[in-house]
Amino acid sequence: MAGALLLAIALAPSVAIVVILLTRRPRLAEGLNLAASAIVLAAALLLPLASLGGRHVFLDRYVIADPFGAWVILCAAIVYFLASLYAVGYMRLLDEEARLPRFYALFAGFGLATLLGPMMNSAGLYWILIELTTLVSTFLVAFERAPESVEAAWKYIIVVSGGISLALLGTVLFYWAGSFVLGPRYDMTWAVLRAAAPEMNPALLLLAFLLVLVGYGTKAGLAPMHTWLPDTHSEGPAPVSALLSGALLNTAMVGVVRYLSIVEAAHAGKLARAVLIALGAFSFFVAALFIVRQSGIKRLMAYSSVEHMGVMALGFGFGGMLGVAGALYHMLNHTLNKSLMFFGAGSMMRSYGTKEIGGIRDVGRRFPVVGALWLAGAVAITGAPPFGLFASEFTILRAGLQSPEIWAAILMTLLLIVIFIGFLNHFRVMYFSPGENGAGPAGSVSLWCAVPMWLALLPLLVFGLWWPEAIWHYFGVIAHGLATSAPARVALR
Amino acid sequence: MIVSQLPPLAASLFSLIAIACLLLAFVMLGSRWLRHYLYAFALESWLIAALSASVGYYGHFPELYLIAILTVLFRGCFLPYLILRIIRRLNVAREVHVILQPSTSLVVGAFGVVFALSVASRIGLSLGLAGTVVVLALTVMLSIKLIGFLMLTVRHEAISQVLGLLVLENGIFLGAQILVPGMPLLIEIVILFDLLIVVVCFGILVRYLISHAGTTSVLALNRLVG
Numbered sequence: 157m158a159g160a161l162l163l164a165i166a167l168a169p170s171v172a173i174v175v176i177l178l179t180r181r182p183r184l185a186e187g188l189n190l191a192a193s194a195i196v197l198a199a200a201l202l203l204p205l206a207s208l209g210g211r212h213v214f215l216d217r218y219v220i221a222d223p224f225g226a227w228v229i230l231c232a233a234i235v236y237f238l239a240s241l242y243a244v245g246y247m248r249l250l251d252e253e254a255r256l257p258r259f260y261a262l263f264a265g266f267g268l269a270t271l272l273g274p275m276m277n278s279a280g281l282y283w284i285l286i287e288l289t290t291l292v293s294t295f296l297v298a299f300e301r302a303p304e305s306v307e308a309a310w311k312y313i314i315v316v317s318g319g320i321s322l323a324l325l326g327t328v329l330f331y332w333a334g335s336f337v338l339g340p341r342y343d344m345t346w347a348v349l350r351a352a353a354p355e356m357n358p359a360l361l362l363l364a365f366l367l368v369l370v371g372y373g374t375k376a377g378l379a380p381m382h383t384w385l386p387d388t389h390s391e392g393p394a395p396v397s398a399l400l401s402g403a404l405l406n407t408a409m410v411g412v413v414r415y416l417s418i419v420e421a422a423h424a425g426k427l428a429r430a431v432l433i434a435l436g437a438f439s440f441f442v443a444a445l446f447i448v449r450q451s452g453i454k455r456l457m458a459y460s461s462v463e464h465m466g467v468m469a470l471g472f473g474f475g476g477m478l479g480v481a482g483a484l485y486h487m488l489n490h491t492l493n494k495s496l497m498f499f500g501a502g503s504m505m506r507s508y509g510t511k512e513i514g515g516i517r518d519v520g521r522r523f524p525v526v527g528a529l530w531l532a533g534a535v536a537i538t539g540a541p542p543f544g545l546f547a548s549e550f551t552i553l554r555a556g557l558q559s560p561e562i563w564a565a566i567l568m569t570l571l572l573i574v575i576f577i578g579f580l581n582h583f584r585v586m587y588f589s590p591g592e593n594g595a596g597p598a599g600s601v602s603l604w605c606a607v608p609m610w611l612a613l614l615p616l617l618v619f620g621l622w623w624p625e626a627i628w629h630y631f632g633v634i635a636h637g638l639a640t641s642a643p644a645r646v647a648l649r
Numbered sequence: 650m651i652v653s654q655l656p657p658l659a660a661s662l663f664s665l666i667a668i669a670c671l672l673l674a675f676v677m678l679g680s681r682w683l684r685h686y687l688y689a690f691a692l693e694s695w696l697i698a699a700l701s702a703s704v705g706y707y708g709h710f711p712e713l714y715l716i717a718i719l720t721v722l723f724r725g726c727f728l729p730y731l732i733l734r735i736i737r738r739l740n741v742a743r744e745v746h747v748i749l750q751p752s753t754s755l756v757v758g759a760f761g762v763v764f765a766l767s768v769a770s771r772i773g774l775s776l777g778l779a780g781t782v783v784v785l786a787l788t789v790m791l792s793i794k795l796i797g798f799l800m801l802t803v804r805h806e807a808i809s810q811v812l813g814l815l816v817l818e819n820g821i822f823l824g825a826q827i828l829v830p831g832m833p834l835l836i837e838i839v840i841l842f843d844l845l846i847v848v849v850c851f852g853i854l855v856r857y858l859i860s861h862a863g864t865t866s867v868l869a870l871n872r873l874v875g
Contacts, residue, residue, distance in 0.1 A: 280836035287843055291850050303862045307870040310854055314810055318801055321817040332828045340831030359775045387873040
């Protein structure tokens with residue numbers, strides 16, 4: 157069952173890419189990419205169920221469908237589907253008809269790479285997949301060919317390649333540490349490394365983990381390695397920004413979490429956790445500063461991504477059932493919410509012809525429906541009730557208050573308030589400040605662009621009001637599987 | 650590979666190659682001419698290939714011969730050729746914008762090596778392998794890494810940044826041959842191919858930089874801030 161689903165997830169975009177490149181017809185490319193993303197979403201929705209029946213490994217143990225991976229794949233599939241839907245409407249506005257097939261081929265390739273990453277059971281192959289996501293998405297970022305996009309793409313590829321070369325070094329050191337236990341030749345799967353971890357040298361393990369953390373942390377957008385993120389997210393086309401923020405960052409976080417559980421198994425996790433928490437708190441801090449004084453609308457969203465990756469890092473760092481469950485729930489909610497925000501930002505950018513917050517006025521009156529959706533999303537992303545992010549951030553805070561690092565939880569609370577005020581202030585200006593040019597005409601946003609926003613907001617509202625018991629139990633299984641320091645307390649809630 | 654069972658000749662051969670690679674990294678750091686970087690990089694790749702082959706011979710890892718051949722082909726010939734083509738197209742022979750004088754960067758690089766040595770010897774001590782070729786390999790691996798990052802920060806010509814990244818990877822490859830010669834063949838081969846794709850991507854991006862941003866100096870990429 158799980159094998160067939162994984163195959164569907166891998167094959168649908170691959171077939172789409174090949175056909176798109178062979179036919180090179182813009183309308184067909186749109187349709188194929190959309191169909192592929194729908195198939196992927198359908199398969200990914202079933203994958204968590206299929207992954208529950210114990211561990212599934214395929215293809216000579218190179219591919220795995222464990223509950224954790226399945227969850228991240230689900231998040232990536234959701235954003236891939238929503239972004240494909242949105243792309244149909246958005247890319248037609250760009251007037252790049254001839255290059256559309258190339259865009260969709262790259263887009264499907266990027267979706268594919270982010271979906272495959274969490275499936276990799278070998279630490280080496282996982283690294284390669286992460287590198288591939290960089291290479292593919294670079295060209296998506298540079299797609300508009302403006303000087304700014306090319307600059308963003310260049311910074312992206314240099315910073316991220318440098319960062320993940322550190323992750324490669326860490327991977328080699330992990331393999332080396334394992335070779336003292338398992339002999340010079342072994343399969344470097346997550347399970348094998350975890351099993352061997354208690355006998356590995358703790359100093360070497362810690363060095364390797366720190367390298368991996370900085371490496372994949374660069375890709376996950378944790379400060380101070382986040383420098384590429386605001387440029388890249390603001391200069392790519394909006395659907396690409398959504399995919400970068402909602403799918404790619406999570407896929408990179410998978411590596412950090414899997415390695416953390418290896419170090420944890422060696423009982424050397426205390427320092428590792430502390431560093432992860434410190435990085436998370438620092439991301440929070442940096443994001444808060446830049447959100448308050450931001451002038452670009454998409455850069456605002458990008459810094460909000462840094463903030464939310466910080467939240468997830470804190471959640472996984474606090475650990476325990478609450479921390480892990482909160483972080484995983486946050487992953488889903490952030491995926492939905494950030495897609496919504498980028499879709500709204502993209503549509504507004506196109507309607508007003510500017511990326512500056514200062515140039516966008518009177519959104520609520522000119523775009524009654526889309527404006528309302530976007531505003532609701534803005535309220536949601538600052539962590540206000542009744543939306544999903546409130547539930548997940550609150551859970552992570554509870555985990556923080558129970559952990560030894562209470563300072564991080566307190567700091568998180570303070571910065572959440574700062575971000576709430578700062579973020580919504582920008583929206584106050586865009587919605588309620590009187591515009592210089594008086595009353596503009598009522599604008600319109602195509603249905604292709606509005607529907608994905610509905611599809612993102614409604615589940616977000618549902619998840620805020622109701623945390624399904626089944627999902628909670630599923631998180632319990634994941635937390636137990638990651639075997640974090642605190643014993644799994646499934647019945648806590 | 651159990652390091653203590655290495656014949657002394659093998660150990661000194663490995664050390665010699667590792668040290669030579671480190672020296673070449675310093676050559677790159679100290680030079681301003683793009684071609685010199687490239688030749689030093691190619692030579693370093695050939696040395697790494699020689700190291701793979703000799704580790705394969707002394708440690709009985711026959712698959713390393715294949716890695717050695719692929720390293721020579723890709724890293725030693727094809728990559729330098731691709732980069733040479735990019736350099737020719739760019740019409741830049743040397744680094745014009747110097748942030749740090751070559752002599753200063755050499756000194757900073759030396760500090761990097763000292764730092765790497767202190768980390769490596771501590772790890773070596775805790776593993777009970779102090780004074781073996783392992784410590785040297787780890788030192789060289791970490792120092793080439795640090796030197797690569799130094800090159801990335803103080804160099805501003807687009808092509809030297811690409812070379813800086815390749816140096817980073819060379820350092821890892823070098824260390825991996827000595828530390829983990831049994832690393833799965835598949836992964837090593839895929840990483841080699843991956844490098845090829847990286848360089849091709851950089852080639853395309855450099856072309857974008859010239860035609861759309863009008864510069865190949867990274868210093869001019871300063872539109873996106875805040």
